[in-house]
Amino acid sequence: MHKPGKMMLTRIFVIMVIMILCLSLVSGGSLVNIMILNGEKYQSKASEQQLYDSLVSAPRGDIYDRNMQVLATSSTAWTVYITPNGIKKIKDDTEREKVRTVIAKGLSEILEVDYDTVYANTDKNSYYVIVKKKIDKQTADKIREFISANKDLEITKYIGLDETTKRYYPNDSLASVVLGFVGADEQGLAGIESYYDNELTGVAGRVVAAKNAAGTDMRFTYEKVEEATKGTSLVLTLDSYIQYTAEKYLETAIEQNQIAERGAAVVMNVNTGAILAMAVKGDFNPNDAFTLSTADQQKVDAETDEEKKKELKSELLNRQWRNKAVSDSYEPGSVFKVVTASIAIEENLINEKNSFFCNGRTTVAGQGYGCWKHGGHGTQDLRMAISNSCNPAFITIGQLVGVSTFSKYFKAFGFSEKTGIDLPGESRSTYHLQENMGPVELASSSFGQTFNVTPVQLLAAVSAAVNGGYLVKPHLLEKKLDQNNKVIETVSTSYKRQVISETTSAKMRSLMNFVSENGAKNSLVSGYDIGAKTGTSQKVSKIQATGDKYLYIGSCVTIAPIDKPEIAVFVMLDEPKGSNYYGGVISAPVNSKIMADVLPYLGYEPSYSDEEIQKLSIEVPDTVGATVEEARGKVTAKKLEYKVVGTGEKVIRQLPEGGSHVVNGGTVILYTDDTADKTATVPNFIGLTATEANKAAADAGVNIEFSGNLTTSGLKAYNQSKSAGSQVEAGTVVTVYFRDETSVDG
Numbered sequence: 068m069h070k071p072g073k074m075m076l077t078r079i080f081v082i083m084v085i086m087i088l089c090l091s092l093v094s095g096g097s098l099v100n101i102m103i104l105n106g107e108k109y110q111s112k113a114s115e116q117q118l119y120d121s122l123v124s125a126p127r128g129d130i131y132d133r134n135m136q137v138l139a140t141s142s143t144a145w146t147v148y149i150t151p152n153g154i155k156k157i158k159d160d161t162e163r164e165k166v167r168t169v170i171a172k173g174l175s176e177i178l179e180v181d182y183d184t185v186y187a188n189t190d191k192n193s194y195y196v197i198v199k200k201k202i203d204k205q206t207a208d209k210i211r212e213f214i215s216a217n218k219d220l221e222i223t224k225y226i227g228l229d230e231t232t233k234r235y236y237p238n239d240s241l242a243s244v245v246l247g248f249v250g251a252d253e254q255g256l257a258g259i260e261s262y263y264d265n266e267l268t269g270v271a272g273r274v275v276a277a278k279n280a281a282g283t284d285m286r287f288t289y290e291k292v293e294e295a296t297k298g299t300s301l302v303l304t305l306d307s308y309i310q311y312t313a314e315k316y317l318e319t320a321i322e323q324n325q326i327a328e329r330g331a332a333v334v335m336n337v338n339t340g341a342i343l344a345m346a347v348k349g350d351f352n353p354n355d356a357f358t359l360s361t362a363d364q365q366k367v368d369a370e371t372d373e374e375k376k377k378e379l380k381s382e383l384l385n386r387q388w389r390n391k392a393v394s395d396s397y398e399p400g401s402v403f404k405v406v407t408a409s410i411a412i413e414e415n416l417i418n419e420k421n422s423f424f425c426n427g428r429t430t431v432a433g434q435g436y437g438c439w440k441h442g443g444h445g446t447q448d449l450r451m452a453i454s455n456s457c458n459p460a461f462i463t464i465g466q467l468v469g470v471s472t473f474s475k476y477f478k479a480f481g482f483s484e485k486t487g488i489d490l491p492g493e494s495r496s497t498y499h500l501q502e503n504m505g506p507v508e509l510a511s512s513s514f515g516q517t518f519n520v521t522p523v524q525l526l527a528a529v530s531a532a533v534n535g536g537y538l539v540k541p542h543l544l545e546k547k548l549d550q551n552n553k554v555i556e557t558v559s560t561s562y563k564r565q566v567i568s569e570t571t572s573a574k575m576r577s578l579m580n581f582v583s584e585n586g587a588k589n590s591l592v593s594g595y596d597i598g599a600k601t602g603t604s605q606k607v608s609k610i611q612a613t614g615d616k617y618l619y620i621g622s623c624v625t626i627a628p629i630d631k632p633e634i635a636v637f638v639m640l641d642e643p644k645g646s647n648y649y650g651g652v653i654s655a656p657v658n659s660k661i662m663a664d665v666l667p668y669l670g671y672e673p674s675y676s677d678e679e680i681q682k683l684s685i686e687v688p689d690t691v692g693a694t695v696e697e698a699r700g701k702v703t704a705k706k707l708e709y710k711v712v713g714t715g716e717k718v719i720r721q722l723p724e725g726g727s728h729v730v731n732g733g734t735v736i737l738y739t740d741d742t743a744d745k746t747a748t749v750p751n752f753i754g755l756t757a758t759e760a761n762k763a764a765a766d767a768g769v770n771i772e773f774s775g776n777l778t779t780s781g782l783k784a785y786n787q788s789k790s791a792g793s794q795v796e797a798g799t800v801v802t803v804y805f806r807d808e809t810s811v812d813g
């Protein structure tokens with residue numbers, strides 16, 4: 068190297084000053100020190116050096132449920148890049164070509180990327196070409212091994228690994244529609260991830276380094292100028308257990324009732340608006356948000372037109388990401404009668420003593436309306452009118468209220484504004500404006516039709532009807548945490564207004580409690596006093612658009628404990644294609660199962676009435692080893708039936724086993740020798756009562772597990788976990804689902 072002349076030194080000095088100034092801007096003083104310490108080295112190479120300035124991604128904040136269970140977190144990942152300008156500097160053609168092919172082969176194999184693309188990229192005019200983002204530690208280690216295995220080619224100069232982060236959802240699809248997911252650059256694209264993207268996103272750090280002639284950076288001289296700062300973590304009001312419970316029962320109901328357009332189940336604290344669970348099925352796995360369910364993918368694969376294929380895929384992806392409880396509105400149907408009744412009671416227009424007449428039909432301004440009970444309900448008081456979910460009675464109540472009062476309360480209950488829930492894409496409601504509302508619109512609105520609201524709007528309004536009259540804002544965020552998990556903000560209940568008085572609200576609790584004894588029978592929970600209202604609505608606009616007359620949404624809202632409400636459960640099933648479509652039949656059992664799991668979990672002890680105890684399941688006594696006579700005595704003492712199989716003197720085996728539970732009056736099979744058949748044929752349980760089903764199971768040699776509230780009368784089996792006629796091992800447990808098929812409503 069020749070000695071630089073004076074001009075050259077001046078130029079180097081100017082470059083140095085510019086570099087120091089630039090670096091000082093981002094780093095304060097630290098870099099300047101490094102520059103001075105290494106001054107000589109830099110001076111000698113400055114003309115060939117270039118600044119390398121790159122952002123270091125900060126981990127997103129974590130998302131927790133209210134018990135600090137992790138719902139979303141970030142793990143370390145790596146970005147693999149190559150430095151083509153470095154490769155280009157290799158003078159020897161053969162060696163350069165060798166480096167290019169070795170890199171393309173190695174990276175394409177380890178990273179499962181296209182060889183030709185990597186090969187072409189090794190010749191690009193750039194210092195930084197990304198080969199693959201977000202690889203895991205195992206893959207990163209393979210890259211490191213590959214680099215050291217090719218030391219002779221010095222490929223370490225041309226391949227780099229940048230540390231970054233990758234979002235991870237440890238519970239897979241649990242609460243996916245609420246959590247949302249992130250994109251390639253870790254930006255929130257849906258749900259909480261999108262709504263709180265600013266908070267969750269950390270402050271990126273920065274690495275400034277010099278690139279030498281080969282284009283490889285000299286980071287070890289001065290790395291990480293600014294540390295990355297992790298984003299704010301969020302504690303949600305969701306409870307993983309309640310969320311899991313809601314999703315489990317919702318999913319089963321979707322399958323059993325052949326639901327075509329998904330379903331939603333929401334559990335909310337009626338006093339605070341805190342959402343404990345928000346389940347939507349079919350949903351997705353946020354770890355893999357762009358993958359469709361197998362069924363949806365098959366639909367896409369079946370499409371032959373490439374353009375239509377793309378459209379369908381994007382439509383189905385959007386559908387699986389969509390939060391049905393917030394982003395879709397629907398006609399609430401009879402559930403809305405809770406609101407109409409609240410208005411009329413608050414305005415002193417009706418009371419428990421009023422009677423309403425229904426002969427099955429009524430006419431308003433020339434428009435005819437039928438009651439679901441074609442023969443009519445006759446004369447009924449208010450309790451019975453709500454319990455019967457009688458449309459003509461509610462048309463009368465609506466007329467007493469009148470357009471202007473109805474419109475005033477419709478607004479007050481929050482139906483004309485978004486709830487403001489902390490999720491993106493909340494849908495607006497559509498309804499008749501006061502000036503456009505005539506007697507016909509008032510009539511249909513009174514029983515919950517011809518307007519659309521969202522499930523969260525409805526849940527907030529029903530909560531106001533029972534919580535003392537307060538409209539609260541539904542919300543998902545409970546706390547914000549800093550990098551050390553210290554609380555930096557706590558969300559308090561947001562009361563919007565008092566809509567009805569405490570007195571009216573107390574009356575509504577009592578009326579809703581009565582309802583559960585009738586139309587919403589399937590929502591009952593043994594040992595608990597609940598309030599309920601079911602609804603079934605026709606999807607009018609889709610019916611008009613498609614000509615398909617049988618499009619319904621069945622929904623149900625339950626409140627518990629009804630004397631001092633804490634939680635509301637809302638369930639909706641969209642487009643049932645099974646044997647029944649009424650909310651009281653298809654949705655109410657889901658409410659019941661969720662409540663039955665959640666109430667004890669929240670610390671509410673069940674208290675059974677004598678009648679309930681009578682109907683509760685009975686623990687089977689253990690008779691194995693006893694003589695047949697002793698066994699008979701033990702079984703009949705529990706008021707259970709028995710059946711002896713074989714000719715032995717002692718019981719060697721019994722079904723169901725001792726300690727398991729069967730319905731009152733159930734049968735225990737006592738085996739006295741080994742001659743009994745080891746296989747069994749599953750009987751057809753559909754249409755049987757619980758006692759009949761238990762007998763059929765005993766006769767066939769299978770065990771049954773009952774699903775449904777057996778303390779309710781009139782239950783019939785509507786589904787079974789193993790199909791009738793299938794051959795199973797004797798003693799196999801078959802789950803049989805029971806409900807009251809007669810719980811109809813408008």
Ligand SMILES: [Zn+2]
Binds near residue numbers: 425439444445455460
């Ligand atoms: Zn009626």
